[in-house]
Amino acid sequence: MAQSSSLTHLDASGAANMVDVSAKPATERTAVAVGRVVMKPETLAIVRAGDAKKGDVLGTARLAGIMAAKRTHELIPLCHPLLLTKVAVDLTPDDGLPGVRVSATVKVSGQTGVEMEALTAVSVACLTVYDMVKAVDRGMRIEAIHLVEKTGGASGPYRAP
Amino acid sequence: MAQSSSLTHLDASGAANMVDVSAKPATERTAVAVGRVVMKPETLAIVRAGDAKKGDVLGTARLAGIMAAKRTHELIPLCHPLLLTKVAVDLTPDDGLPGVRVSATVKVSGQTGVEMEALTAVSVACLTVYDMVKAVDRGMRIEAIHLVEKTGGASGPYRAP
Amino acid sequence: MAQSSSLTHLDASGAANMVDVSAKPATERTAVAVGRVVMKPETLAIVRAGDAKKGDVLGTARLAGIMAAKRTHELIPLCHPLLLTKVAVDLTPDDGLPGVRVSATVKVSGQTGVEMEALTAVSVACLTVYDMVKAVDRGMRIEAIHLVEKTGGASGPYRAP
Amino acid sequence: MAQSSSLTHLDASGAANMVDVSAKPATERTAVAVGRVVMKPETLAIVRAGDAKKGDVLGTARLAGIMAAKRTHELIPLCHPLLLTKVAVDLTPDDGLPGVRVSATVKVSGQTGVEMEALTAVSVACLTVYDMVKAVDRGMRIEAIHLVEKTGGASGPYRAP
Amino acid sequence: MAQSSSLTHLDASGAANMVDVSAKPATERTAVAVGRVVMKPETLAIVRAGDAKKGDVLGTARLAGIMAAKRTHELIPLCHPLLLTKVAVDLTPDDGLPGVRVSATVKVSGQTGVEMEALTAVSVACLTVYDMVKAVDRGMRIEAIHLVEKTGGASGPYRAP
Amino acid sequence: MAQSSSLTHLDASGAANMVDVSAKPATERTAVAVGRVVMKPETLAIVRAGDAKKGDVLGTARLAGIMAAKRTHELIPLCHPLLLTKVAVDLTPDDGLPGVRVSATVKVSGQTGVEMEALTAVSVACLTVYDMVKAVDRGMRIEAIHLVEKTGGASGPYRAP
Numbered sequence: 001m002a003q004s005s006s007l008t009h010l011d012a013s014g015a016a017n018m019v020d021v022s023a024k025p026a027t028e029r030t031a032v033a034v035g036r037v038v039m040k041p042e043t044l045a046i047v048r049a050g051d052a053k054k055g056d057v058l059g060t061a062r063l064a065g066i067m068a069a070k071r072t073h074e075l076i077p078l079c080h081p082l083l084l085t086k087v088a089v090d091l092t093p094d095d096g097l098p099g100v101r102v103s104a105t106v107k108v109s110g111q112t113g114v115e116m117e118a119l120t121a122v123s124v125a126c127l128t129v130y131d132m133v134k135a136v137d138r139g140m141r142i143e144a145i146h147l148v149e150k151t152g153g154a155s156g157p158y159r160a161p
Numbered sequence: 162m163a164q165s166s167s168l169t170h171l172d173a174s175g176a177a178n179m180v181d182v183s184a185k186p187a188t189e190r191t192a193v194a195v196g197r198v199v200m201k202p203e204t205l206a207i208v209r210a211g212d213a214k215k216g217d218v219l220g221t222a223r224l225a226g227i228m229a230a231k232r233t234h235e236l237i238p239l240c241h242p243l244l245l246t247k248v249a250v251d252l253t254p255d256d257g258l259p260g261v262r263v264s265a266t267v268k269v270s271g272q273t274g275v276e277m278e279a280l281t282a283v284s285v286a287c288l289t290v291y292d293m294v295k296a297v298d299r300g301m302r303i304e305a306i307h308l309v310e311k312t313g314g315a316s317g318p319y320r321a322p
Numbered sequence: 323m324a325q326s327s328s329l330t331h332l333d334a335s336g337a338a339n340m341v342d343v344s345a346k347p348a349t350e351r352t353a354v355a356v357g358r359v360v361m362k363p364e365t366l367a368i369v370r371a372g373d374a375k376k377g378d379v380l381g382t383a384r385l386a387g388i389m390a391a392k393r394t395h396e397l398i399p400l401c402h403p404l405l406l407t408k409v410a411v412d413l414t415p416d417d418g419l420p421g422v423r424v425s426a427t428v429k430v431s432g433q434t435g436v437e438m439e440a441l442t443a444v445s446v447a448c449l450t451v452y453d454m455v456k457a458v459d460r461g462m463r464i465e466a467i468h469l470v471e472k473t474g475g476a477s478g479p480y481r482a483p
Numbered sequence: 484m485a486q487s488s489s490l491t492h493l494d495a496s497g498a499a500n501m502v503d504v505s506a507k508p509a510t511e512r513t514a515v516a517v518g519r520v521v522m523k524p525e526t527l528a529i530v531r532a533g534d535a536k537k538g539d540v541l542g543t544a545r546l547a548g549i550m551a552a553k554r555t556h557e558l559i560p561l562c563h564p565l566l567l568t569k570v571a572v573d574l575t576p577d578d579g580l581p582g583v584r585v586s587a588t589v590k591v592s593g594q595t596g597v598e599m600e601a602l603t604a605v606s607v608a609c610l611t612v613y614d615m616v617k618a619v620d621r622g623m624r625i626e627a628i629h630l631v632e633k634t635g636g637a638s639g640p641y642r643a644p
Numbered sequence: 645m646a647q648s649s650s651l652t653h654l655d656a657s658g659a660a661n662m663v664d665v666s667a668k669p670a671t672e673r674t675a676v677a678v679g680r681v682v683m684k685p686e687t688l689a690i691v692r693a694g695d696a697k698k699g700d701v702l703g704t705a706r707l708a709g710i711m712a713a714k715r716t717h718e719l720i721p722l723c724h725p726l727l728l729t730k731v732a733v734d735l736t737p738d739d740g741l742p743g744v745r746v747s748a749t750v751k752v753s754g755q756t757g758v759e760m761e762a763l764t765a766v767s768v769a770c771l772t773v774y775d776m777v778k779a780v781d782r783g784m785r786i787e788a789i790h791l792v793e794k795t796g797g798a799s800g801p802y803r804a805p
Numbered sequence: 806m807a808q809s810s811s812l813t814h815l816d817a818s819g820a821a822n823m824v825d826v827s828a829k830p831a832t833e834r835t836a837v838a839v840g841r842v843v844m845k846p847e848t849l850a851i852v853r854a855g856d857a858k859k860g861d862v863l864g865t866a867r868l869a870g871i872m873a874a875k876r877t878h879e880l881i882p883l884c885h886p887l888l889l890t891k892v893a894v895d896l897t898p899d900d901g902l903p904g905v906r907v908s909a910t911v912k913v914s915g916q917t918g919v920e921m922e923a924l925t926a927v928s929v930a931c932l933t934v935y936d937m938v939k940a941v942d943r944g945m946r947i948e949a950i951h952l953v954e955k956t957g958g959a960s961g962p963y964r965a966p
Contacts, residue, residue, distance in 0.1 A: 783966070
């Protein structure tokens with residue numbers, strides 16, 4: 001079936017394998033992903049206060065996201081290892097949610113894209129926010145993790161509608 | 162400020178540290194978390210077809226989630242290492258989303274809870290679904306990752322409303 | 323002694339170190355390794371049945387092998403880190419053994435070969451087969467792990483006799 | 484089918500999961516595994532000579548095996564994390580093979596056995612021997628990795644016939 | 645020679661192995677280690693300024709130290725894995741050095757001590773300070789990493805003179 | 806403030822992030838770092854004796870340093886992953902300290918330097934010496950870890966005064 005053959009992780013017999021990218025040229029690639037942690041307003045107030053004093057909730061989550069991006073190929077079974085040249089993670093409190101918005105930008109010069117690295121950074125940063133504040137709010141939700149933009153690679157640029 | 166003192170990861174001066182749980186008794190603890198990957202109907206059809214043939218998309222994501230649960234304390238900076246006694250990850254295609262529902266159940270006999278392990282298993286399983294199908298659908302979204310239930314520990318049971 | 327100087331991991335004084343490959347050109351390199359898990363016929367029947375239903379024994383071992391290949395440089399003290407461009411692991415039940423045949427193919431464009439990555443993938447896939455079935459057969463044996471073929475690099479191609 | 488239900492990693496639906504050991508008592512458990520690397524006589528002479536001078540081939544392999552035992556639960560997808568209380572790896576040159584015999588003894592007080600830890604230690608020690616000497620002999624084979632003995636746990640002691 | 649037998653990592657034949665602690669009782673153990681990064685006064689001024697604004701140099705180093713403590717058994721070949729119940733890392737700018745003083749306190753209920761975990765936390769926190777400021781001062785030195793105090797275990801308490 | 810902008814890990818807002826090196830050319834880079842473990846003369850005698858027999862204390866520390874260099878980007882939050890082409894670690898007993906001198910040389914062809922890899926190798930080698938001998942001397946001190954020399958990269962060569 002034509003569509004199924006697009007699942008490039010599956011070989012002819014349907015078995016999962018890490019696809020061969022050796023014939024692809026190394027090009028500059030970037031990916032931006034976002035997500036958010038939605039919480040009670042009073043939980044967000046605590047995050048902000050903590051941030052005002054020491055930056056710890058958001059600062060800890062930022063570092064956790066950056067460090068996780070570097071380990072994406074260990075976590076996602078069929079991801080290729082890559083020499084990331086940039087990982088930036090941003091966390092912004094937003095009263096409108098209320099909660100924390102997270103975004104990650106990743107760059108590489110390589111043979112595969114860095115969407116998974118950006119999405120992993122966002123996910124682990126969100127998980128870390130949850131961990132830092134869970135003692136006061138177990139009902140938080142991680143929402144809307146998705147790819148915003150990617151550039152580079154044979155499939156061309158992508159921008160979320 | 163009273164509320165802020167509830168952020169148990171922050172010490173008196175506001176600096177992040179791994180809290181002392183040495184005085185807590187080791188008790189049986191469980192946590193269940195869920196989340197979902199929302200995709201186009203035709204993407205879900207491919208996941209299902211793959212599953213019908215070899216189970217690879219869902220099977221790969223299940224293993225990735227299980228393995229990630231065991232590495233939670235490496236990913237989330239202030240999580241304690243734990244000897245998990247059970248990790249089960251379940252993925253179910255759902256036409257209503259359309260997409261894949263993910264749930265994880267984790268057990269431990271220990272001094273801290275396993276909410277983060279269950280949430281991490283769900284997150285990495287969702288990321289792996291994304292990775293396996295991203296070639297045909299970059300617009301997928303990971304949604305509604307949250308804790309459903311926890312038991313054990315001094316704070317007592319929790320069940321999401 | 324002339325031969326001893328061929329042990330390139332040992333420096334002049336005999337101390338183990340990671341050899342300098344900085345002067346080597348990056349070339350396309352591949353390696354294929356194989357091995358097998360020998361078991362009772364009734365154990366193999368269970369593996370096959372499991373495979374018929376959900377592909378779990380062989381599918382789990384395949385993923386474990388792939389993921390292990392990416393961590394070869396963490397496991398083998400003097401291996402260089404490499405950006406693997408392909409890892410494929412194949413498991414085939416074989417009544418003649420009886421047991422499971424495992425093969426791994428690894429590619430890289432780099433300054434050192436990927437024999438160890440292919441051998442590590444085979445070894446960990448075999449170990450995982452053992453783990454998945456050990457409850458019914460503790461007498462299984464992992465046999466004949468060896469390099470079948472390598473290409474690329476200054477030492478030229480190798481093919482097992 | 485009755486036998487299939489013995490594959491404790493597979494749940495009712497056949498999906499692989501980390502089995503629940505929370506109801507098992509923690510008991511003293513040991514496992515001993517062995518294996519060997521078979522090589523040309525002249526390769527073994529080099530290993531011996533290296534050993535005579537600095538102990539590096541065998542010493543490096545011993546440490547690699549010990550360190551790998553501690554990471555078994557990261558490598559084998561459904562293994563539980565364990566607090567190993569002892570890991571000993573032994574390598575002995577044997578002209579009769581010719582080659583190197585490897586054995587590993589692992590102990591734990593825990594809810595699951597340490598067969599996989601012992602087998603993983605042997606496998607990675609064998610791989611490291613291969614890596615250290617492969618420049619002079621690509622035809623080496625890793626043979627006969629198997630469990631020799633285990634004690635502790637509900638299934639009782641096992642000793643290879 | 646009597647003294648040599650005190651090197652508990654070396655077995656009778658002198659080969660390094662992870663010692664058997666299975667017969668030791670699990671007791672409460674703590675360790676405190678310290679160290680310092682000595683730098684130019686103007687470098688310290690930058691660290692302080694960064695700290696005043698966002699806490700990043702010291703906050704990043706604190707987290708790196710905590711996370712490293714959890715990975716001690718992966719880094720130090722013969723260390724046993726442990727379920728750390730507390731890791732606290734403290735960094736204090738000190739004009740008298742000039743530089744940053746680092747201390748780490750680690751707790752466990754286990755069969756071996758946590759000296760190495762405390763020393764590893766200090767070392768990696770110091771390395772991270774270096775990394776964060778090296779662009780302006782490559783001449784920094786990490787000095788005087790040592791154990792200040794340990795409690796618990798058969799060898800009794802230790803306090804640095 | 807002009808100086809503060811030199812802290813390249815901090816972005817405009819002061820938040821820590823992994824800096825973008827994508828525009829930097831890949832060049833040959835080397836770094837040499839040193840450090841030492843200072844101990845009682847009788848402790849050093851034991852280290853030497855151990856070395857004379859099996860090389861274990863120094864050999865174990867050498868391997869631990871090499872393996873740690875490869876994991877630098879996992880330990881130091883804002884370090885980039887790199888494909889190290891050489892890691893050599895040297896340990897020399899020195900009666901003048903008394904103690905053990907440690908040096909590490911690291912090479913890469915890449916977009917960032919390898920100072921942190923060399924310093925990490927030295928640190929972990931020193932920690933391992935401590936671990937191997939701590940049973941007889943808890944008062945050892947790790948001293949004077951610093952960069953001796955670096956070459957390559959836009960900032961040009963550095964040599965410690």
